[in-house]
Amino acid sequence: MPKVHRRGRTKNRKFSPLISGIPQNAGRTKKGGSKMMDGCPGARTQDFREKETKGDESGKRQSQLRQWPIQLHLVSPEAPYYQKADVLLSADCVAFTVGDFHKDYLKGKSIAIACPKLDEGQDEYVEKIKSWIDDTKINTLTVMIMQVPCCGGLVAMAQQALQSAKRKIPVKSIVVSLQGDILSEEWVEA
Amino acid sequence: MERYLNTPIKEIITSFPEVGKILEEYSIGCVPCTLGSCLLKDIVAIHNLAEDKELELMYRIEKTIYPERDIKKPVFKASKKEPDKEIRYSPPMKRLVDEHTLIKKWIGRIPQVIENVDIESESGSQLILDGLDFIRFYADKFHHAKEEDILFDYTDKNLDIIRTILADHEAARGHVKEMLKAIGEKDTNAIIGHLCAYKDLLTEHIKKEDEILYPWIDRGLSTTQVGELFAKFNEAEEKMDKGVIEKCQKFIAEAEQRIENFHRS
Numbered sequence: 001m002p003k004v005h006r007r008g009r010t011k012n013r014k015f016s017p018l019i020s021g022i023p024q025n026a027g028r029t030k031k032g033g034s035k036m037m038d039g040c041p042g043a044r045t046q047d048f049r050e051k052e053t054k055g056d057e058s059g060k061r062q063s064q065l066r067q068w069p070i071q072l073h074l075v076s077p078e079a080p081y082y083q084k085a086d087v088l089l090s091a092d093c094v095a096f097t098v099g100d101f102h103k104d105y106l107k108g109k110s111i112a113i114a115c116p117k118l119d120e121g122q123d124e125y126v127e128k129i130k131s132w133i134d135d136t137k138i139n140t141l142t143v144m145i146m147q148v149p150c151c152g153g154l155v156a157m158a159q160q161a162l163q164s165a166k167r168k169i170p171v172k173s174i175v176v177s178l179q180g181d182i183l184s185e186e187w188v189e190a
Numbered sequence: 191m192e193r194y195l196n197t198p199i200k201e202i203i204t205s206f207p208e209v210g211k212i213l214e215e216y217s218i219g220c221v222p223c224t225l226g227s228c229l230l231k232d233i234v235a236i237h238n239l240a241e242d243k244e245l246e247l248m249y250r251i252e253k254t255i256y257p258e259r260d261i262k263k264p265v266f267k268a269s270k271k272e273p274d275k276e277i278r279y280s281p282p283m284k285r286l287v288d289e290h291t292l293i294k295k296w297i298g299r300i301p302q303v304i305e306n307v308d309i310e311s312e313s314g315s316q317l318i319l320d321g322l323d324f325i326r327f328y329a330d331k332f333h334h335a336k337e338e339d340i341l342f343d344y345t346d347k348n349l350d351i352i353r354t355i356l357a358d359h360e361a362a363r364g365h366v367k368e369m370l371k372a373i374g375e376k377d378t379n380a381i382i383g384h385l386c387a388y389k390d391l392l393t394e395h396i397k398k399e400d401e402i403l404y405p406w407i408d409r410g411l412s413t414t415q416v417g418e419l420f421a422k423f424n425e426a427e428e429k430m431d432k433g434v435i436e437k438c439q440k441f442i443a444e445a446e447q448r449i450e451n452f453h454r455s
Contacts, residue, residue, distance in 0.1 A: 086414050108414065139417035170281040170420050172413065187280055187416075 042148035064102040072114040077131035085110040090144040097180045116153030129161035200226025228350040282419040300389040328438035358395045
């Protein structure tokens with residue numbers, strides 16, 4: 001029987017939220033004062049309904065997804081679509097946030113998604129990323145995360161896998177704001 | 191102005207020396223360039239200045255070339271944010287920059303070598319020969335070969351900037367050849383002359399690559415190409431004799447002490 005992974009508080013992994021690209025005041029009040037918000041900034045209720053939508057909404061776009069499954073627990077790191085590929089490891093929320101996710105980030109890449117805050121069994125995630133690097137010989141890894149502090153764990157996992165892998169590959173980190181803007185895009189040091 | 195945008199920069203600076211000074215104010219160092227064949231329009235584009243700075247630069251150059259013309263001064267809106275001064279390289283490009291760091295260490299020691307050069311003594315001539323080996327194997331075969339055989343395939347090799355870089359490589363090889371000849375002939379003046387010329391050439395060359403060429407190439411590379419380049423650099427390094435590279439790194443680590451000992455004796 002395959003192992004069932006449930007979502008819930010991660011028990012055995014803790015990653016520093018101070019990941020490059022995540023604003024240091026991500027959990028502060030709007031005025032940026034010293035008072036910290038109560039509770040988790042990743043779960044704070046925010047309403048963007050007033051936001052003006054711009055751009056051409058006409059026409060239909062083709063999906064750029066070229067594989068199944070996509071959830072990191074479900075994928076085999078040695079699946080053919082990962083062989084020597086440019087892989088996108090995306091936090092679950094990213095695709096719902098970035099308007100042109102398919103066109104600008106998924107196109108031409110193989111993907112896996114994960115949530116570093118809620119997913120269990122994250123040691124397996126590190127092993128799978130390491131297997132991508134060493135066994136499947138992926139070309140590059142792009143990690144797309146939200147600006148909320150808990151999301152930095154996904155970059156930390158990629159760094160941990162890269163450090164323990166025999167091969168070295170370029171790893172890029174892209175941080176997305178809650179309203180879908182790209183806050184930073186930079187190559188990660190191994 | 192269209193005519194001058196398509197004119198090699200050396201010709202413009204020769205006719206209008208003030209243009210060279212203006213370019214230097216914007217950290218565009220074309221004046222000491224050995225070739226100067228890049229077109230003005232390419233130079234402005236490749237330096238990736240903030241929009242307001244680029245408008246200001248073009249206005250000043252045009253005003254210098256055509257002082258009698260009534261050129262409308264563009265309204266310079268202050269940039270909302272200062273452009274990022276720190277250059278962030280992709281991993282393969284960062285590797286080339288790191289290799290420059292080792293080459294710069296040797297270049298930095300050349301003045302001391304020149305001051306104490308004694309080609310008649312065995313230790314003196316050996317120091318020069320070891321320095322030349324470092325240049326030939328590390329700076330040229332290890333570093334320049336990666337650029338010529340791999341990196342430049344991702345650019346248009348007919349571009350002036352690439353031709354300038356390749357001409358620098360050839361000029362450096364020429365100095366090494368002449369130095370080897372001068373060592374055989376025990377011609378101290380020729381050794382000093384070529385060592386000095388090599389130092390000046392490489393100092394300018396590395397600055398050009400670190401600050402202009404590599405960031406420019408990086409801006410045009412896709413993520414896939416960055417991965418390919420990284421893998422090709424790894425393959426090229428695996429084919430190299432590791433012992434030779436380690437010997438070059440050891441030479442730099444010990445060079446200071448050897449020069450010091452030489453100075454004392």
